[in-house]
Amino acid sequence: MLKDNKYPQNNLKPNAIDVSPSFDKQFWASAYQNVSEELTNQSLVVTKGCLPKNLCGTLFRNGPGQMERGGKWIHHPFDGDGMITAINLNEGNASITNRFVRTQAWEEETKANKFLYRGVFGTQKPGGVLSNAFDLRLKNIANTNVMILGDELLALWEAAGPYALDPKTLETKGLSNLNGVLKVNEAFSAHPKFDPGHHQKKKIVTFGVKTGPKSKIRLMEFVDEGEQCGHLIHDNTYNFKGFAFLHDFAITPNWAIFLQNAISINPIPFLLGQRSAAQCLYSSPRNQSKFILIPRESGSFKGQNPRLFNAPDGFVFHHLNAWESNEEVTIESIYYKDFPSIGPEQDFRKINFDSLPEGLLKRCKINLQKESISTTIISKQCCEFAMVNPNFVGRKARYAWMATSECEEGNGPLQNIKKLDLKNGASSKWSASPEGFVGEPIMVPSKYSPNEDEGWILIMVWNGDRNATDLVILDSKDLTLQAKIDLPLAIPHGLHGCWVNT
Ligand code: CO
Numbered sequence: 001m002l003k004d005n006k007y008p009q010n011n012l013k014p015n016a017i018d019v020s021p022s023f024d025k026q027f028w029a030s031a032y033q034n035v036s037e038e039l040t041n042q043s044l045v046v047t048k049g050c051l052p053k054n055l056c057g058t059l060f061r062n063g064p065g066q067m068e069r070g071g072k073w074i075h076h077p078f079d080g081d082g083m084i085t086a087i088n089l090n091e092g093n094a095s096i097t098n099r100f101v102r103t104q105a106w107e108e109e110t111k112a113n114k115f116l117y118r119g120v121f122g123t124q125k126p127g128g129v130l131s132n133a134f135d136l137r138l139k140n141i142a143n144t145n146v147m148i149l150g151d152e153l154l155a156l157w158e159a160a161g162p163y164a165l166d167p168k169t170l171e172t173k174g175l176s177n178l179n180g181v182l183k184v185n186e187a188f189s190a191h192p193k194f195d196p197g198h199h200q201k202k203k204i205v206t207f208g209v210k211t212g213p214k215s216k217i218r219l220m221e222f223v224d225e226g227e228q229c230g231h232l233i234h235d236n237t238y239n240f241k242g243f244a245f246l247h248d249f250a251i252t253p254n255w256a257i258f259l260q261n262a263i264s265i266n267p268i269p270f271l272l273g274q275r276s277a278a279q280c281l282y283s284s285p286r287n288q289s290k291f292i293l294i295p296r297e298s299g300s301f302k303g304q305n306p307r308l309f310n311a312p313d314g315f316v317f318h319h320l321n322a323w324e325s326n327e328e329v330t331i332e333s334i335y336y337k338d339f340p341s342i343g344p345e346q347d348f349r350k351i352n353f354d355s356l357p358e359g360l361l362k363r364c365k366i367n368l369q370k371e372s373i374s375t376t377i378i379s380k381q382c383c384e385f386a387m388v389n390p391n392f393v394g395r396k397a398r399y400a401w402m403a404t405s406e407c408e409e410g411n412g413p414l415q416n417i418k419k420l421d422l423k424n425g426a427s428s429k430w431s432a433s434p435e436g437f438v439g440e441p442i443m444v445p446s447k448y449s450p451n452e453d454e455g456w457i458l459i460m461v462w463n464g465d466r467n468a469t470d471l472v473i474l475d476s477k478d479l480t481l482q483a484k485i486d487l488p489l490a491i492p493h494g495l496h497g498c499w500v501n502t
Contacts, residue, residue, distance in 0.1 A: 027464020063494025079119030082143030150230015
């Protein structure tokens, strides 16, 4: 393990030439194309290996599917309209259904064949600054994650309400207020946490943020099994100082843990139509990153005030996991040196990976009694989309699976799946290089084994050689390839998803 301060400080090489031999940039960039078809229960053919018989269920994935309209490209992939893919596996058979989420904006823009809304990450409407100035409407693109809550399949985008879809046909039913839980267009996080039974019953813990000079976090817990499945059982709102950009969080039996990044917003270029909302975010050295620990209603500290602790420098989108031991809370997260943004003049398809900070997995131990924090780097290799066995969420896990770059240090596109032993640092990898680019790995534990690393890893892989997407299934224990399916579809590099057993 490396101590934080032993790691080289300057990892940013803004003028470096991208000469990484592990990937072809054209192959990487070729994933960014409009999803051209919507398939319905189309049978799939396994092209390598065979499907595990015990792996029965549906992989749901969300991500941007609309990259261009009327010849104009989105400015950042995060601005692409959400497209849901559902791959059903059933006793050796596989089929695929995919649908765009029919959001209000998607319907209007499809009819007009042009962008009618500004995107949060930099996409502007045609017509220049004048056409964009003072247009503060938020375009809910429902592109970040997909989850089952009660009997609804929800497409999530954190700054607005969820869109409900039919879990079988993926037909959009419309914006959902979750049976009256949410106000019209209330923010609802794209990073729910699935409590595997910290207090006997399974629950879904999630949140919504209302941000501004002061921010509010609404923390919600829903029942996730039995007759009451989908019912809201805990609901509390907390006020905090400062602008909060909270994409993800972590849970333990007693705490919901947030990391408030030290960033600020200068909204003026956004109001004037010169920059998007996200392009107005900047690291604020005057601010201090904070961990916010909110007591869970079902835990031992119920009713107590949230606790705040100084957090390490850097910017965090995603956490791996958190757990408690004695007076310590430990949280593992992926840290960037700075907020990675794509400026108004840059084309995301030509981005120089070396000019962007890489994500490093770090472990922070927060001592609640001494109010002290210690940080260690647990993986120096650029990574994203890390997860533990879902049965170990909120508990100390031995293993993690994540997407990493091919290069050992510095930044690069995600091409490997890495299994990391969190106890001793040992790791193994599966590589899709040079033509393949991996998305978020989803670990599906075996129902028939108590071993933490027994099960499968499901990954959507962009295959630049084939100009289409592959579904790859690995053995989660040793990362050997179990099955590969050449999907009859080109799906751009995606975001998050989930597995639902049948
Ligand atoms: Co995310």
